[in-house]
Amino acid sequence: METLKLDISKTGVAVSAAMQAKAQAANALLESGKGAGSDFLGWVHLPSSITPDRIEAIEKQAAKLREKAEVIICIGIGGSYLGAKAVLEAMSDSFKFLHKKRTEPVVVFAGQNISEDYTHELLEAVKEYSIATIVISKSGTTTEPAIAFRLIKAEIEKRYGKQEAAERIVAITDKARGALKTLADNEGYPTFVIPDDVGGRFSVLTPVGLLPLAAAGVDIAALVRGAQEMERATADGTPFEKNPAAVYAAVRNELYEGGKKIEILGSYEPKLQYINEWWKQLYGESEGKDGKGIFPASVTLTADLHSMGQYIQDGERTLFETIISVAEPAGKVVVEADGENLDGLNFLAGKRISEINRMAELGVQLAHVDGGVPNIRIEIPQIDAHAVGSLLYFFERACGISGYILGVNPFDQPGVEAYKKNMFALLDKPGYEEASKAIKARL
Numbered sequence: 001m002e003t004l005k006l007d008i009s010k011t012g013v014a015v016s017a018a019m020q021a022k023a024q025a026a027n028a029l030l031e032s033g034k035g036a037g038s039d040f041l042g043w044v045h046l047p048s049s050i051t052p053d054r055i056e057a058i059e060k061q062a063a064k065l066r067e068k069a070e071v072i073i074c075i076g077i078g079g080s081y082l083g084a085k086a087v088l089e090a091m092s093d094s095f096k097f098l099h100k101k102r103t104e105p106v107v108v109f110a111g112q113n114i115s116e117d118y119t120h121e122l123l124e125a126v127k128e129y130s131i132a133t134i135v136i137s138k139s140g141t142t143t144e145p146a147i148a149f150r151l152i153k154a155e156i157e158k159r160y161g162k163q164e165a166a167e168r169i170v171a172i173t174d175k176a177r178g179a180l181k182t183l184a185d186n187e188g189y190p191t192f193v194i195p196d197d198v199g200g201r202f203s204v205l206t207p208v209g210l211l212p213l214a215a216a217g218v219d220i221a222a223l224v225r226g227a228q229e230m231e232r233a234t235a236d237g238t239p240f241e242k243n244p245a246a247v248y249a250a251v252r253n254e255l256y257e258g259g260k261k262i263e264i265l266g267s268y269e270p271k272l273q274y275i276n277e278w279w280k281q282l283y284g285e286s287e288g289k290d291g292k293g294i295f296p297a298s299v300t301l302t303a304d305l306h307s308m309g310q311y312i313q314d315g316e317r318t319l320f321e322t323i324i325s326v327a328e329p330a331g332k333v334v335v336e337a338d339g340e341n342l343d344g345l346n347f348l349a350g351k352r353i354s355e356i357n358r359m360a361e362l363g364v365q366l367a368h369v370d371g372g373v374p375n376i377r378i379e380i381p382q383i384d385a386h387a388v389g390s391l392l393y394f395f396e397r398a399c400g401i402s403g404y405i406l407g408v409n410p411f412d413q414p415g416v417e418a419y420k421k422n423m424f425a426l427l428d429k430p431g432y433e434e435a436s437k438a439i440k441a442r443l
């Protein structure tokens, strides 16, 4: 079954033979390990390396948490948060909070900000519920999740005692290093490992994404199956035109070289909004370096046509857009005829909402193309775990290829350290005394 169709016919560019060759060479580098950042290529064959045993181990741990807790607090930031959040949102009923009958524990997120109000509201909200937590940090030292974990750990220990806390806290971190690893070992928490060679933004198919998703009741085996199929479809040796990841990577680089510096990822399905956020980290951290890189932006449609539509249609012509289009909705809603027709909408009577949404999508596509915004279209058959798994791996593979075409190391992120140094200096972290004086003088 084809899980993804890529249409580049409305980009206005032809992929040159030279760009095709670069994409093929870049894809080969991902498998030969001879490119920059080759210590971080563990994600390339990750889907096919996931055995049924591994899935079972994750599901077993998830079942324990599900049994104990009505609310599971998932702590992490960046790649240790966005993958699980993105898939969970995509898989969830948008109005699950209104449903009286709950069959699954509620998974909420923490440690992705340092907002006191968010933290306070979370701690208040969970007072009435039994809780457990999954704390995720590859480095084990990231400040935001570390603060959240200190608070949630204290709350769990206060309620259930230290011994039971070790049944309600699961850590996902590096196999040997970092404060979280030390803490988890000391306290006897069950631990899952983030492999050394998988960077945070490529880790959604490790326990980082799989455990929270399994805890929320997502079919992780189907998610992995979708990714495995895409791993095969994008393997080195696949002819260029048959490899959607190579084609996407090549087209976006053609567009970039032609002056299109901003890519807007959009969808007409609001539950894919966090896929956009996950994608922004994936591409932003991978390509935005050495003074280069397409700026990844996003919209949710049709909502943002009424806020960003003007700029996209008419503003500076440095944009192109990539639309994730969903072929089949899961539910059915039809517009009914109205005897009075005071709203003038009877011309839509008998049509499904998805048909109207599709016409909006096609109309917008042509309007934007006419306005000078090239359009890439990615169609998935429906929103389910299998299709989403396939989509995630497609984007990862294309990101690796695209970064190599651009000539950067797609697997490091040196730029994110600058803010951390300033923050530690401002907070008087030991070891930052000199920097502290210097930065305070600048305020």
Ligand SMILES: O=P(O)(O)OC[C@H]1O[C@](O)(CO)[C@@H](O)[C@@H]1O
Pocket: 077, 078, 079, 080, 136, 137, 138, 139, 140, 141, 142, 145, 200, 201, 285, 413, 416
């Ligand atoms: O899993 P960790 O080590 O807490 O890192 C979280 C995120 O922070 C970053 O390292 C950036 O600071 C991201 O690359 C990463 O996804």
